[in-house]
Amino acid sequence: MASATLTSLRKPPAIVTRFGALALFLLGWEAASRAGWISAFIVPPPSEIYNSFEMLFVQEGLVDAFLRTFGEAFAAAGLGSVIGIAVGYLLHRSKLAGLAYTDWVAAMASAPLVLLYPLFLVVFGRNSATIVAMGVVGCLPPIILKTKEGLDGVKPVLLNVGRTYGLTPWRQFRMIQFPAALPTIFNGVRIGLLFAIINVVGVEYLIVFGGLGQMISDLGDRFEIAAMFGGIVFVILVSVCFFFITEKIETWLLSSK
Amino acid sequence: MTPALSIQNVAKTFSTAQGDVRALDHVSIDIRAGEFVSVIGPSGCGKSTLMNIVGGLVDDYEGEVHLDGALVRGCQKQIGVVFQEESTFPWRTAIDNVAFPMEAAGLPREARMARARELLELVGLNGFENRFPSELSGGMRQRIAIARTLAFQPRILLMDEPFAALDEQTRLLLGDKVLQIQQELNQTTLLITHNIAEAVQLSDRVLIMSFRPGRIKRVIDIDLPRPRSSKLMGGEKFGQYVAAIWEDLREEASKGLQDMERVRAGA
Amino acid sequence: MAAVEQIGGRAAAPRAPFWTVTRLRVAAVLVIFALWEVAGASGLFYRGVIPSSALVAKAFAGLLGSADFWFHAGVTGFEVLVAFAIGGLAGAAFGLLLGVNRYTGAVLEPFLHYLAPTPKIVFLPILLILFGVGVGSKISLGAISCFFPMALSVAAGVRQVNPVFLRVSRTFNLTRAQTVRMVYVPALVPPLASGLRIGLGVAIVGCLMSEIKLSRMGLGFSAMEYYRVFDIPSMLAVLIFIFLCAALGNMAIDRFVRLPGPQDRVRRAR
Numbered sequence: 001m002a003s004a005t006l007t008s009l010r011k012p013p014a015i016v017t018r019f020g021a022l023a024l025f026l027l028g029w030e031a032a033s034r035a036g037w038i039s040a041f042i043v044p045p046p047s048e049i050y051n052s053f054e055m056l057f058v059q060e061g062l063v064d065a066f067l068r069t070f071g072e073a074f075a076a077a078g079l080g081s082v083i084g085i086a087v088g089y090l091l092h093r094s095k096l097a098g099l100a101y102t103d104w105v106a107a108m109a110s111a112p113l114v115l116l117y118p119l120f121l122v123v124f125g126r127n128s129a130t131i132v133a134m135g136v137v138g139c140l141p142p143i144i145l146k147t148k149e150g151l152d153g154v155k156p157v158l159l160n161v162g163r164t165y166g167l168t169p170w171r172q173f174r175m176i177q178f179p180a181a182l183p184t185i186f187n188g189v190r191i192g193l194l195f196a197i198i199n200v201v202g203v204e205y206l207i208v209f210g211g212l213g214q215m216i217s218d219l220g221d222r223f224e225i226a227a228m229f230g231g232i233v234f235v236i237l238v239s240v241c242f243f244f245i246t247e248k249i250e251t252w253l254l255s256s257k
Numbered sequence: 258m259t260p261a262l263s264i265q266n267v268a269k270t271f272s273t274a275q276g277d278v279r280a281l282d283h284v285s286i287d288i289r290a291g292e293f294v295s296v297i298g299p300s301g302c303g304k305s306t307l308m309n310i311v312g313g314l315v316d317d318y319e320g321e322v323h324l325d326g327a328l329v330r331g332c333q334k335q336i337g338v339v340f341q342e343e344s345t346f347p348w349r350t351a352i353d354n355v356a357f358p359m360e361a362a363g364l365p366r367e368a369r370m371a372r373a374r375e376l377l378e379l380v381g382l383n384g385f386e387n388r389f390p391s392e393l394s395g396g397m398r399q400r401i402a403i404a405r406t407l408a409f410q411p412r413i414l415l416m417d418e419p420f421a422a423l424d425e426q427t428r429l430l431l432g433d434k435v436l437q438i439q440q441e442l443n444q445t446t447l448l449i450t451h452n453i454a455e456a457v458q459l460s461d462r463v464l465i466m467s468f469r470p471g472r473i474k475r476v477i478d479i480d481l482p483r484p485r486s487s488k489l490m491g492g493e494k495f496g497q498y499v500a501a502i503w504e505d506l507r508e509e510a511s512k513g514l515q516d517m518e519r520v521r522a523g524a
Numbered sequence: 525m526a527a528v529e530q531i532g533g534r535a536a537a538p539r540a541p542f543w544t545v546t547r548l549r550v551a552a553v554l555v556i557f558a559l560w561e562v563a564g565a566s567g568l569f570y571r572g573v574i575p576s577s578a579l580v581a582k583a584f585a586g587l588l589g590s591a592d593f594w595f596h597a598g599v600t601g602f603e604v605l606v607a608f609a610i611g612g613l614a615g616a617a618f619g620l621l622l623g624v625n626r627y628t629g630a631v632l633e634p635f636l637h638y639l640a641p642t643p644k645i646v647f648l649p650i651l652l653i654l655f656g657v658g659v660g661s662k663i664s665l666g667a668i669s670c671f672f673p674m675a676l677s678v679a680a681g682v683r684q685v686n687p688v689f690l691r692v693s694r695t696f697n698l699t700r701a702q703t704v705r706m707v708y709v710p711a712l713v714p715p716l717a718s719g720l721r722i723g724l725g726v727a728i729v730g731c732l733m734s735e736i737k738l739s740r741m742g743l744g745f746s747a748m749e750y751y752r753v754f755d756i757p758s759m760l761a762v763l764i765f766i767f768l769c770a771a772l773g774n775m776a777i778d779r780f781v782r783l784p785g786p787q788d789r790v791r792r793a794r
Contacts, residue, residue, distance in 0.1 A: 014630035101548070104549075112726075114729055118747060201643040240642065243641050
C-alpha cells in the first residue's frame, strides 16, 4: 500500500495525464497525416477536420440537422417515458405480471431491436414517424426496468405512512411512490434517451433521411472526407456532452434528496 | 368512563414454513384519555404486531379495537402513528413533511403551512423549515415525524420504538421533548418500546409482555410526579421501577435469546 | 368474529390461482398473435404490409430450405462471431488493465465511459474507407460496438472485488498472475456474463446495420433485398431468424458463463 501511495505521489493527477494523452494522440495523428505515413485522403489531419466545421455549419445545415435529430430523440424518449413508466408501474403493481414479463423486457434490452426498422418502414413509410418509432423501441426497455426497480425499492415504511392517512391508490402513487422512485426512474429515462439517440442516428444513417445520420451519409457519398469526419466528431461530442450533462443532473438530483 | 382506546382480546397467528406461530394471544388493554401507556417486551413478543393492528396496517386478526367506544378496523385518522424506521420523505423539506397529511386532506396551502409552522415550533425545530431531511440529524428527523403525526390532533398517538435508531443521549433529550408535548396537549399515547428507562421516564403505566405467545404479563403503575424530565433518572424510585420491570422482563428476554440461538443453530 | 375468521382464512390457505406465470406468458404470446392477425386483416395498412403469420411461417420454411439463405446466414454468422471474439477479448483485456491498474483506470476510463453511449454506426463511413465494402468493415464495426460494454463491465467488476481478498492474497505473497486467476476471475464471472450479453447484442446490431447500409451478402443484405421487392413475409422471416439466433446466443452465455459463479461456490461450501 505504501509503495502505491509513493508512486501515485510521483505521478501527475489523472486528469492531467488524461488530457495530455488526448493532446499527444491528436498531435501524433496530425503529424502522421501530414507526413504522409497515413493517407491524408483516408484519414485527414485533425486541423483539417476542425476547419471543415465552418463548411458544416454554413453549407450543410449542421444546426438544423442537430435540432432535427435531437428533436426526434426527445420526442421518442417523451413518448417512451409515458409508455414505459405506465408499463413499469403495471409490472410493479401486479406481482404475477412482473414475474412473467420482466425477464422478457430485460431480454429486449439486449436484443438487436433496431433491426426491426424495415418493419416500421413498411408500416409508417420513409419519414420521421419511423425514426421516432425506432427511438421509442430503443428507449422502452431501460425505462420500464428502471421504473419497476424504483417502485419496488420504495421503503415500506413510507407507504405505511400514506396508509395511516388513508390515501387513495392514486394519491399514494402521486404523493409517495412516484417521488420516492423518481431518482431511479430518471436514471432509466436518461439511459432511454441515450438509446433513443443511438437508434435515431442509426436509422437516419441507414435510410438516409433527415438529421445528422443523413448528413454523414451524404458527405461520405460525396467523398467530403474531412467534413464527414467533422460530422462524426460532432455526433460523438454532442452525445458525450449530453451524457455528461444528464449525469450531472442525476447526481444533483440524488444529492439534494 | 369509556376508555379512549380499548384493545379487546386481540390475537394473531402467522403461518410460516415451520408451522403456525402465535404472535399475540388475547391481549386486552384499556387506555384512558390523556394517559401515557408503554408496552415493553423482548424482541419477538409481538409488540410490532400489536402496533400494526392498532395502527390499522394489519386487518386480519382476532379480537376488536375500540376508539371512544366505537369498533374500528383499518387505518383511522384519529390514530396517528410514529414509525420506528426513518419515515420522513427525503424529497420534501421539513415543513412540507409536516404539512403532508394536511395536503393529503386537501387543506388550502396557507392554512397547512401555518399549522405546520406551529407544529415545528412545538417540537423545537423552528428555523429548520426549509431544510431537507438529509441535512438534519436522526433526532431532528424523528421530531419531524412526530410533528407530522400530530398534525390532525389524533385522539391516540401510537409510537413504535420511535427512538430505537438514535443514540442514548439524543434519546433522553427527545424523551423530554415528548414529555413536554404530552404535558401541553394532554395527548393520549401508546408507546411500544424495548427500553426500560424510557418506559419509566415517560409512562403512567407500563405493560410487560411475555415472549411468544405475546401476552400482557404484568402491569406496573408508574407513580412519579408530573411534570417530569430525564432528571428523574437519578431518583431512588426511578431505579426501583427499572429494577422491578427488569425482574419480570429478564425471564422473557432470555427465552427470546434462547429461541433466537436455537433458530440460528438450526439454520 | 366470523368475518375475521374469513379474512384470516384467505391468507392462511391460498387456493391455486388461475393465473400463473406460464399461463400469463402463453396468453401474452396469443394476444400478440391475435393482434397481428387482426391488424393484418383490418385493412388499416397497405396490402401485404402485415402478412398473416401463416404466410410468414411458409416463408420461414422456404428460407430454411434455400441454399442461398444459408450462404447469407453463414456470412453474417462468421462476421458476428469474429467481431464478438475480437471485441470481447480486446474489451475484457482492456477492462482488466483499467481495473487492476488504478492509475491507468483513472486516466483512461472516462474516455470509455463517455464514448460507450455514443452511436457507433457513425464510424461506418470511416471503416468503409479503411476496410472496404467486404466483411472487414462489418466485422470492425461489430467489434468496436462489442468492445465498450465488455471493457466497462470488466473494469467495474474488477473494482468491485472485495479489497479484503486482495489484502489476504498479498499476505500470501501471490504473484499478480495468481491474484488475477484466484481472486479476480471468480469474482468477474457475473460482470463478464452481463458484458458478453450486451456485447453480443451490439455486435449483431453493428454487423447487420453495416450489411444493410452497404453490402452484397449477409442476412442484413438479404432482408433489404426482400424489402426492395416487397416480399414482406420473407423479410420478416429473416428478422425472426436473426432474433432467434440472438436469443440462442444469450441463452448460451447464461448457461456457460454462470457455471463457476459465486452462487455455486457458496452451495459447495455448505
